[in-house]
Amino acid sequence: MDFLKKNFIYRSLPFDVFVHRASAIKHKEFFISEDEKYYLRSLGEDPRKDIADISKQFPELAEDIQIPEFFEKEKFFSSVFRISSPGLQLWTHYDVMDNLLIQVTGTKRVVLYSPRDAPYLYLSGDKSEVLDVDKPDLVKYPLFSQARRYECTLQAGDVLFIPALWFHNTVAEEFGVGVNVFWKHLPSECYDKTDTYGNKDPTAASRAVQILDRALKTLDELPEEYKDFYARKMVLRIQNKVYSTNFE
Numbered sequence: 001m002d003f004l005k006k007n008f009i010y011r012s013l014p015f016d017v018f019v020h021r022a023s024a025i026k027h028k029e030f031f032i033s034e035d036e037k038y039y040l041r042s043l044g045e046d047p048r049k050d051i052a053d054i055s056k057q058f059p060e061l062a063e064d065i066q067i068p069e070f071f072e073k074e075k076f077f078s079s080v081f082r083i084s085s086p087g088l089q090l091w092t093h094y095d096v097m098d099n100l101l102i103q104v105t106g107t108k109r110v111v112l113y114s115p116r117d118a119p120y121l122y123l124s125g126d127k128s129e130v131l132d133v134d135k136p137d138l139v140k141y142p143l144f145s146q147a148r149r150y151e152c153t154l155q156a157g158d159v160l161f162i163p164a165l166w167f168h169n170t171v172a173e174e175f176g177v178g179v180n181v182f183w184k185h186l187p188s189e190c191y192d193k194t195d196t197y198g199n200k201d202p203t204a205a206s207r208a209v210q211i212l213d214r215a216l217k218t219l220d221e222l223p224e225e226y227k228d229f230y231a232r233k234m235v236l237r238i239q240n241k242v243y244s245t246n247f248e
């Protein structure tokens with residue numbers, strides 16, 4: 001899927017029809033083309049307010065999986081049912097909560113990047129503009145070659161821990177069914193209460209970015225040479241005061 005060119009559309013289908021189509025490569029009935037791919041990402045009852053919970057939206061199917069007890073029950077945020085056509089690739093993105101990605105059937109390749117490699121990923125919000133992580137356009141995205149790639153392939157029954165802020169890109173190598181479970185590993189006040197997907201930045205981070213944007217606008221009052229000088233001083237201040245040395 002390409003979020004830059006928006007080569008996808010949202011459509012409704014009866015669940016059985018959806019599963020049939022998603023498990024086939026060529027379709028007699030289709031929306032765009034006979035080789036289109038399908039992806040289900042479950043939502044809550046009212047997608048604007050409610051959070052995906054497989055035990056509520058798909059109670060019969062939820063019984064087939066056991067969520068490993070790697071976090072306290074009160075910290076549970078959502079369990080998201082995901083079904084993909086063979087070959088479907090989801091763009092590189094981060095989520096703000098710790099996550100267990102449970103593969104139920106099919107195989108899925110997952111490529112991961114550390115949050116520290118964000119400078120090399122050409123981010124647009126929570127997503128990387130480098131869509132083709134296997135043959136990246138290094139003329140357009142020269143720094144991407146500095147991002148350290150981690151890769152694994154999930155088979156049916158495998159569970160991958162994806163820590164909050166770690167970038168991930170997935171390719172369903174076969175038709176696949178999975179569930180991912182997000183939980184709040186930070187105190188619950190840190191999270192944006194309007195977040196139903198688990199991908200809105202913690203409120204303190206969003207506020208800090210807003211304040212930074214105001215500071216940048218303020219610099220516009222200065223001539224270019226001064227703006228450049230004070231902007232560089234601000235970068236140094238951020239590096240010295242906020243960057244963690246507590247890594248590796």
Ligand SMILES: O=C(O)CCC(=O)C(=O)O
Binds near residue numbers: 100
């Ligand atoms: O299953 C996928 O392809 C995407 C999984 C994902 O983005 C997640 O678990 O956060």
Ligand SMILES: [Fe+2]
Binds near residue numbers: 093094095168
């Ligand atoms: Fe994700």
